Amino acid sequence: MTNTTEWPETTLHDRLRRVSRTFVRLADTLVADFDIADFLHLLTEHCVDLLGVSAAGVILLDADGNLQVAASSSQRAELLELFAVQADDGPCIDCVRSGAPMSCTDLAAETQRWPKFTAAAAECRFRAAQALPMRLRDQVIGGLTLLNAEPGGADRADIELGQALADVATIGILQQRTIARGDQLTDQLQTALNSRVVIEQAKGALAQHGRVLMDEAFTRLRGYARSRHLRLTDLARAVGDGTADLAAILKHPRS
Structure with missing residues (x-):
């Protein structure tokens, strides 16, 4: 699906307000009680609200360079397991390794490429997936996965908005590091995973x-x-x- 969604004027106005409010919330990380776990959960929920996807999840690199689930838009066990599978294969691990977005409009056609992920996705009835890098210049800290129950997945405009949300979240995490008493980024990300x-x-x-x-x-x-x-x-x-x-x-x- 590549066409930009057409929105009625009143619906578009409401959506723009929600988008604006979301960016403000994701940019508000320079606070003493910043909670990275809650911050990442907010990111996934806003993705579902704004992008027309069925579910979203954040996968972060731990101190050893392995991918771990950090947040999910839903607490369903099977969805958490699906995101966890991406540590082995799937669009997100390819996205993090390359630092580039990955898009699959029909997961049923990718069973050889991502056997574990596509099998788990089929069990959860997801048929399309996009993975967006959480990166600032050459530094990749993880990936944002968008899942859809319908083939095609998010359209181009929504994917661009999703990448913008991922970028703002990444900048917020990296920016917050500067006020975290000198903690290293890997320590902060490990804290998110431990949380x-x-x-x-x-x-x-x-x-x-x-x-x-x-x-x-x-x-x-x-x-x-x-x-x-x-x-x-x-x-x-x-x-x-x-x-x-x-x-x-x-x-x-x-x-």
Whole structure:
């Protein structure tokens, strides 16, 4: 799909406002309580909201140069597994290695090229994928994957917007490094990956305690953190060590 989407005037105006608001939020990283885990989750959710894709995920390079899942627009286990598969094959690993965007409008035609990824994508009923590099000049820190349940995937205009979002997020992460007390970039990215593990554990505890789905558990966790001006990772850690009030978190209204 290469044609630019035609938007009615009122819908276009609303979309432009949402796009503008998104760029402002992604650029707001120069704060003392910057939470890279929540920041990356916001990026994936904005991609789904603005780009007309079914799901989005961020894969980052860890300290050893391996790709790891850092954030996903949904907390469905099978979707997280699909993103994890990209550490072995798929458009994102090729994108990160080359530093160039990768696009596949029909995943069914790429079974030999990406056998593990296409099999996992078929199980999740995704039929198209785009991977956009998170890079600044020659420095690639990861990739943004866009998935669509329909063949063709995102159109050219949406892919360009997706790349712009990835660029702003990358600049924000690199810029935030300068106020992080001299921490190296690899340390920050590893922190993001470690934070995901803590958040996954907290989601599991909340889901079990409240008998809710993982998506719901994550929504409550993040909503509670924001309402109390807490870092998402800090609250997740409190859930994990037993010092958080699980009932209060689960009672928090959906944001």
